[in-house]
Amino acid sequence: MPERITPLPPDRAAALAGAYGAAVAATRRRTWAGLAALVVLAGLAAQAAEVRPLVLAANLGRFTDYIAQILPHLTLANLPGDLAEWYWGWPKWLGLLGETLLMAYLGTLLGALGGFVLCFSAAANVAGSRTACFLVRRGLEFCRTVPEIVFALIFVIAFGLGPMVGVLALAIHTTGALGKLFSEVVENIDMKPVESLTAAGAGRIETLRFAVLPQVLSNFVSYGLLRFEINVRGAGVMGFVGAGGIGQELLVAIRNFYYADVSAILVLIILTVMAIDLGTERLRHGLLGGLR
Amino acid sequence: MKGPERDPAHLGPAEIAALRRRFPDSFRPAWRGRLLAVLALAGLVALAGYAMVRLDFSATRLLAGLGRLGEFSLLMLPPEAGGRAWTFLQALAETLGIAFIGTLTAALLAFPVAFLAARNVVPNPFVHFTVRRGLDVVRSVDVLIWALIWINVVGLGPFAGALAIACADFGALGKLFSEAVETVDGKAAEGVSASGGAELHRIRFGLIPAVLPVLGSQVLYFFESNTRSATIIGIVGAGGIGQYLSELIRVLELRQVAFLILMILVTVAVIDAVSGRLRRTLIGGAAR
Numbered sequence: 001m002p003e004r005i006t007p008l009p010p011d012r013a014a015a016l017a018g019a020y021g022a023a024v025a026a027t028r029r030r031t032w033a034g035l036a037a038l039v040v041l042a043g044l045a046a047q048a049a050e051v052r053p054l055v056l057a058a059n060l061g062r063f064t065d066y067i068a069q070i071l072p073h074l075t076l077a078n079l080p081g082d083l084a085e086w087y088w089g090w091p092k093w094l095g096l097l098g099e100t101l102l103m104a105y106l107g108t109l110l111g112a113l114g115g116f117v118l119c120f121s122a123a124a125n126v127a128g129s130r131t132a133c134f135l136v137r138r139g140l141e142f143c144r145t146v147p148e149i150v151f152a153l154i155f156v157i158a159f160g161l162g163p164m165v166g167v168l169a170l171a172i173h174t175t176g177a178l179g180k181l182f183s184e185v186v187e188n189i190d191m192k193p194v195e196s197l198t199a200a201g202a203g204r205i206e207t208l209r210f211a212v213l214p215q216v217l218s219n220f221v222s223y224g225l226l227r228f229e230i231n232v233r234g235a236g237v238m239g240f241v242g243a244g245g246i247g248q249e250l251l252v253a254i255r256n257f258y259y260a261d262v263s264a265i266l267v268l269i270i271l272t273v274m275a276i277d278l279g280t281e282r283l284r285h286g287l288l289g290g291l292r
Numbered sequence: 293m294k295g296p297e298r299d300p301a302h303l304g305p306a307e308i309a310a311l312r313r314r315f316p317d318s319f320r321p322a323w324r325g326r327l328l329a330v331l332a333l334a335g336l337v338a339l340a341g342y343a344m345v346r347l348d349f350s351a352t353r354l355l356a357g358l359g360r361l362g363e364f365s366l367l368m369l370p371p372e373a374g375g376r377a378w379t380f381l382q383a384l385a386e387t388l389g390i391a392f393i394g395t396l397t398a399a400l401l402a403f404p405v406a407f408l409a410a411r412n413v414v415p416n417p418f419v420h421f422t423v424r425r426g427l428d429v430v431r432s433v434d435v436l437i438w439a440l441i442w443i444n445v446v447g448l449g450p451f452a453g454a455l456a457i458a459c460a461d462f463g464a465l466g467k468l469f470s471e472a473v474e475t476v477d478g479k480a481a482e483g484v485s486a487s488g489g490a491e492l493h494r495i496r497f498g499l500i501p502a503v504l505p506v507l508g509s510q511v512l513y514f515f516e517s518n519t520r521s522a523t524i525i526g527i528v529g530a531g532g533i534g535q536y537l538s539e540l541i542r543v544l545e546l547r548q549v550a551f552l553i554l555m556i557l558v559t560v561a562v563i564d565a566v567s568g569r570l571r572r573t574l575i576g577g578a579a580r
């Protein structure tokens with residue numbers, strides 16, 4: 001039984017086609033307007049950032065030259081010897097790399113503690129008072145908007161050079177970032193356990209411990225691990241302002257054109273960061289999967 | 293008749309004892325879990341202690357530094373521009389320019405590469421593995437390090453900063469984009485293939501309309517975070533407000549430092565608000 005499609009009356013079809021055409025045209029117009037705005041903004045931004053494509057084109061050769069220069073001279077005939085020469089400073093570099101990792105760890109831990117203590121006051125659903133909630137939120141915003149390097153610059157003058165400064169700077173920035181994320185997790189919890197504990201006469205600490213904490217802990221740890229990844233990168237450049245870690249060696253190598261050292265340290269940093277990324281990703285998946 | 297018996301408020305000692313006997317596991321403290329938690333905590337604390345020793349933490353230095361920090365914050369008040377407000381505003385515009393052009397370049401570069409790194413576009417595992425690891429390498433080098441490298445190529449100034457942000461974000465955006473492409477609903481793409489579309493048609497009409505809003509919102513998010521990065525890139529000489537910031541901190545012109553920090557805070561808040569609205573429109577448009 002073949003079904004027949006009855007065509008629409010011509011006037012109705014024309015009206016529909018017209019409406020469709022108009023809708024498509026409106027979308028197109030909006031797309032073009034958006035693109036035009038983007039191009040204008042890009043032009044302004046390029047002006048402000050002194051973008052000089054000609055300089056780039058002229059000097060792009062220098063970029064490839066630079067990459068070629070920092071590559072080590074490795075020959076197959078004398079591989080162990082060349083490797084030893086490339087990594088001539090490995091005991092010092094590995095020590096500094098370890099220091100960098102410890103800085104990231106301690107900064108993350110202290111920052112996570114700070115964020116943990118503050119996040120309950122910043123979450124609208126369990127906050128004690130609205131003024132406190134507002135104040136804590138603004139404070140966290142300040143901590144995460146000011147970049148950690150700026151904190152490090154100021155702290156270096158106040159505390160003196162050294163890795164302690166880097167840890168403090170990382171910790172403050174981490175408090176701001178994790179405090180916000182933690183408080184968002186707390187705002188998304190199921191409120192029924194909280195209500196039942198309150199109804200049973202529990203105090204604030206008890207409510208937080210037995211109704212809120214079990215719901216949020218795995219997310220907290222997952223965010224903490226994510227932040228550790230970010231902080232490893234951050235700790236790597238703390239040395240640029242004298243706040244400890246491997247950054248200082250890298251800065252010296254780049255500024256003084258010790259080409260082979262640049263690549264040696266960069267490869268160390270890249271491998272470490274990639275290993276940490278993979279490790280924390282595994283841990284986070286295990287954690288979220290295991291607790292679900 | 294049965295009601296009151298089941299009411300927990302009416303459980304007598306005998307019933308509780310019976311329950312204890314029937315479900316012994318629920319009443320026994322979970323020693324194993326507790327032991328593990330305590331061990332994990334002890335490990336964390338021990339490592340933190342080792343780190344503090346290794347990194348020369350000292351209470352005297354900490355206290356002395358805190359005292360000086362208190363003095364500094366008093367010296368920061370009231371913030372003032374010291375007659376250089378116009379210079380600072382120009383530097384701020386430069387900062388925004390660096391962030392914008394850097395993010396845009398990174399997004400344009402990452403867009404095609406992301407499809408190469410996506411499993412549902414390029415089935416060849418060798419290609420997408422290589423592309424992904426390449427992106428990882430680019431991503432794990434910090435913006436400041438990229439800035440130092442680019443300064444060697446195009447000289448000091450904001451252009452090097454823009455290139456640095458473009459490079460660092462190219463890696464990060466490429467990874468995020470390819471994940472977005474991989475998680476897209478494959479039915480539209482299958483439909484295009486089924487009605488005779490070629491591979492490029494499949495990408496253009498089956499994948500791109502679905503991922504574009506997500507990508508757009510990620511780019512906006514990166515622009516927000518790049519406004520922050522662009523403020524510090526001047527510390528190594530790559531333009532923007534960071535140059536003044538590090539200079540003024542070194543010479544302890546703390547009132548001007550406070551002024552600069554306030555300017556950064558306000559700008560970041562404004563950018564966050566604007567791009568947050570844009571992002572919500574983009575994502576809302578996709579859901580509709």
